[in-house]
Amino acid sequence: MSLTATAKAGPRPSGTGPGPDDGRAAALRRTWRKASPYAYIAPFFTLFLAFGLFPLLYTAFVSLYRVELQTSGEMEWRGIANYTALFTDEYFWISLRNTFTIGVLSTVPQLAMALGLAHLLNYKLRGRTFIRTAILLPYATSVAAATLVFAQLFGRDFGLINYVIGLVGFDPVDWQTGTVASQIAVSTIVIWRWTGYNALIYLAGMQSIPHELYEAAEMDGASRWRQFIHVTLPGLRPTIVFTVIISTIGATQLFGEPLLFEGSISGGISHQYQTLGLYMYEQGWGFFHLGRAAAIAWVMFVLIVVLVGVNALIVRRRARKEAGR
Amino acid sequence: MPIARAAKRATARLGAVVLAGALLAACGSSDSSDSSDSAGGKVTLNVDLFGSFGFKEAGLYEEYQKLNPGITIKQSDTQDEADYWKSLQTRLAGGGGLADVQGVEVGRIASVTQQQADKFQDLKEFGADKLKDEFAEAKWSAATTKDGKILGLGTDVGPEAMCYRTDLFEQAGLPTDREELAARWATWDGYLELGKQYKKKAPAKSAWLDSVGSLYGIMIGQEKERYYDASGELIYEKNPAVKKAWDTSVEAAEAGLSAKLDQWSPQWNQAFAAGSFATIPCPAWMLGYVKGQAGDAGKGKWDIAKLPGGAGNWGGSYLSIPRAAKHKEEAYKLIEWLTAPEQQAKVFQKQGNFPSSTGAIETIADAKDEYFSGAPIGQIFGEAAKESPVQVLGVHDQNVMQQITNALSEVERKGTSSDKAWQTAKKGVDNVIG
Numbered sequence: 177m178s179l180t181a182t183a184k185a186g187p188r189p190s191g192t193g194p195g196p197d198d199g200r201a202a203a204l205r206r207t208w209r210k211a212s213p214y215a216y217i218a219p220f221f222t223l224f225l226a227f228g229l230f231p232l233l234y235t236a237f238v239s240l241y242r243v244e245l246q247t248s249g250e251m252e253w254r255g256i257a258n259y260t261a262l263f264t265d266e267y268f269w270i271s272l273r274n275t276f277t278i279g280v281l282s283t284v285p286q287l288a289m290a291l292g293l294a295h296l297l298n299y300k301l302r303g304r305t306f307i308r309t310a311i312l313l314p315y316a317t318s319v320a321a322a323t324l325v326f327a328q329l330f331g332r333d334f335g336l337i338n339y340v341i342g343l344v345g346f347d348p349v350d351w352q353t354g355t356v357a358s359q360i361a362v363s364t365i366v367i368w369r370w371t372g373y374n375a376l377i378y379l380a381g382m383q384s385i386p387h388e389l390y391e392a393a394e395m396d397g398a399s400r401w402r403q404f405i406h407v408t409l410p411g412l413r414p415t416i417v418f419t420v421i422i423s424t425i426g427a428t429q430l431f432g433e434p435l436l437f438e439g440s441i442s443g444g445i446s447h448q449y450q451t452l453g454l455y456m457y458e459q460g461w462g463f464f465h466l467g468r469a470a471a472i473a474w475v476m477f478v479l480i481v482v483l484v485g486v487n488a489l490i491v492r493r494r495a496r497k498e499a500g501r
Numbered sequence: 502m503p504i505a506r507a508a509k510r511a512t513a514r515l516g517a518v519v520l521a522g523a524l525l526a527a528c529g530s531s532d533s534s535d536s537s538d539s540a541g542g543k544v545t546l547n548v549d550l551f552g553s554f555g556f557k558e559a560g561l562y563e564e565y566q567k568l569n570p571g572i573t574i575k576q577s578d579t580q581d582e583a584d585y586w587k588s589l590q591t592r593l594a595g596g597g598g599l600a601d602v603q604g605v606e607v608g609r610i611a612s613v614t615q616q617q618a619d620k621f622q623d624l625k626e627f628g629a630d631k632l633k634d635e636f637a638e639a640k641w642s643a644a645t646t647k648d649g650k651i652l653g654l655g656t657d658v659g660p661e662a663m664c665y666r667t668d669l670f671e672q673a674g675l676p677t678d679r680e681e682l683a684a685r686w687a688t689w690d691g692y693l694e695l696g697k698q699y700k701k702k703a704p705a706k707s708a709w710l711d712s713v714g715s716l717y718g719i720m721i722g723q724e725k726e727r728y729y730d731a732s733g734e735l736i737y738e739k740n741p742a743v744k745k746a747w748d749t750s751v752e753a754a755e756a757g758l759s760a761k762l763d764q765w766s767p768q769w770n771q772a773f774a775a776g777s778f779a780t781i782p783c784p785a786w787m788l789g790y791v792k793g794q795a796g797d798a799g800k801g802k803w804d805i806a807k808l809p810g811g812a813g814n815w816g817g818s819y820l821s822i823p824r825a826a827k828h829k830e831e832a833y834k835l836i837e838w839l840t841a842p843e844q845q846a847k848v849f850q851k852q853g854n855f856p857s858s859t860g861a862i863e864t865i866a867d868a869k870d871e872y873f874s875g876a877p878i879g880q881i882f883g884e885a886a887k888e889s890p891v892q893v894l895g896v897h898d899q900n901v902m903q904q905i906t907n908a909l910s911e912v913e914r915k916g917t918s919s920d921k922a923w924q925t926a927k928k929g930v931d932n933v934i935g
Contacts, residue, residue, distance in 0.1 A: 246590055
């Protein structure tokens with residue numbers, strides 16, 4: 177957040193005093209040239225202040241009170257009690273763990289598959305444009321629609337997946353009830369939706385890798401796999417870091433898929449796939465404890481800042497190492 | 502339809518998404534109705550409901566508009582009551598986007614009278630007190646505050662019975678006559694006993710009962726005191742009635758009598774037609790739901806018998822007018838008409854929602870339902886309505902019930918021990934009460 181930019185935005189005192197007319201006009205022009213960038217970015221920062229920073233700070237304020245949606249006019253001071261209640265709540269830790277496990281279950285295969293897909297798409301294929309558009313389609317589908325379809329597929333009694341499993345001779349899996357099973361199911365939806373999106377980002381990154389490198393590698397007799405390892409991956413490093421950060425933020429905020437998977441705000445009967453986002457929703461809009469929900473929102477915010485910070489640190493250290501080489 | 506926790510989870514999924522949209526739409530619609538209203542003294546009344554109250558289905562809006570040419574009625578629906586309630590609470594807190602008429606489920610009415618009396622219109626100002634004798638006593642008093650404000654008019658109640666599949670009963674060698682069954686399952690033990698017999702010779706993939714959650718729900722509906730006592734204190738932990746309903750449900754789960762379905766889930770919906778269960782606890786409003794899910798193919802295969810263990814009530818709804826509504830007087834005239842005996846009787850004929858008006862109950866005493874093998878629904882539900890206890894309602898009834906049912910699902914679907922599940926339920930309730 178470059179808030180400091182707005183702080184400096186005030187017009188600077190510049191050459192006032194008496195002078196020839198054209199001198200004043202020139203001074204005005206100079207002032208405008210200096211000030212105009214601030215004027216152009218002002219709308220964004222005004223909106224950000226109104227809809228970004230203010231809610232953020234107000235959330236922090238609310239998180240110190242007991243506020244119930246039904247009687248939202250009455251606020252009762254609680255200090256940090258909302259936070260301590262949070263950290264002593266078993267379900268908070270469960271949902272934190274779930275957020276992590278679902279995050280790993282969905283992000284790792286997703287990015288790996290996206291890399292592979294992008295690598296294949298980078299070759300000259302027939303109908304390339306069509307395929308590239310097609311892999312973006314899941315991303316364009318709404319979460320609600322996608323999740324509804326997947327919930328049917330993962331149905332215990334009449335679901336297609338259990339039917340297929342049955343054909344192979346296994347017992348049906350209760351995709352909604354089991355902890356691992358339900359998390360895999362939720363992750364599948366995430367993977368399905370985001371793989372194509374990431375693949376296109378990787379593809380864009382790959383196309384900035386000079387083609388001569390591939391040609392040279394091919395002349396040296398490198399297989400496609402070796403090309404991938406030794407040419408594509410190093411060239412793609414910044415892009416990979418970017419997608420990892422974006423996916424981490426996305427995974428931390430995961431909400432729609434687990435909510436719609438079974439229509440349960442508790443994330444299943446024993447919170448087995450409740451994510452932090454869902455936990456916040458349950459407290460705020462299921463039980464109407466707005467103060468506690470605000471506390472969760474802040475904890476999530478801090479968590480994301482820390483995660484992104486750690487990511488950035490790793491990247492910087494690696495960049496320095498590379499520069500030192 | 503005042504489905505108790507009217508959650509049709511199939512639609513809950515969509516509902517949750519629609520929720521955000523509904524909030525926005527609500528803000529917009531209040532403006533637009535404003536501008537169109539003033540022209541020529543025409544009034545558009547917005548009615549916001551959940552589930553299906555059956556007014557539209559029974560043609561009542563058209564009729565009312567014919568009787569009152571200046572009035573246009575617009576109804577908006579949210580299938581899932583929990584989503585509807587969330588959206589309503591948000592709008593009440595903000596004071597905007599409220600409809601002229603808002604539906605309120607009986608599990609929420611105590612929250613309205615005890616916490617939000619200042620946000621709803623006192624209907625006494627429009628002369629509602631003269632209607633007192635037309636409604637069942639319990640229905641009326643639940644919507645009245647301590648200082649005598651009347652915050653809602655009752656639409657229907659949820660007298661309880663047991664719906665069952667005669668064809669599945671036959672295949673399992675059980676009697677199918679509703680009188681005989683009523684005698685054999687006069688108690689809940691008898692019901693479980695028949696269930697065990699059913700299980701021995703049942704058709705493949707068919708359980709005795711849809712879910713232990715619905716068993717718990719129907720049993721707790723037979724009790725006068727459930728989660729709160731008359732002074733408003735939370736007593737569910739030490740209430741023997743809760744314990745009894747819990748233990749019976751656990752016994753059914755452990756005996757493997759349940760199809761382990763989650764009520765209102767898509768699987769549950771599919772199971773109606775697939776014959777996955779032979780009996781389902783049936784408050785009156787469930788009839789319309791069964792017909793909808795089991796479809797034409799189910800016609801004549803179903804029947805209704807008296808509920809084991811006596812009469813009870815599960816669910817039922819109210820129509821209320823928010824203080825922020827635009828056309829309160831017109832809205833009151835509408836809800837007075839909609840909840841009048843003739844109209845309630847029409848909704849019953851069409852949808853099965855059982856009237857809360859005493860006048861209507863008399864007129865439908867002879868009603869039979871072809872879909873349910875001609876069961877005398879007027880008589881079965883009428884008797885249940887008359888005998889069912891006047892329940893003590895509490896602010897968090899709906900949420901407490903939800904937590905307990907959730908915990909029961911753990912016993913049913915994961916084999917969790919009863920004690921452990923009860924701890925989960927308690928923790929859930931603590932979380933809700935906050």
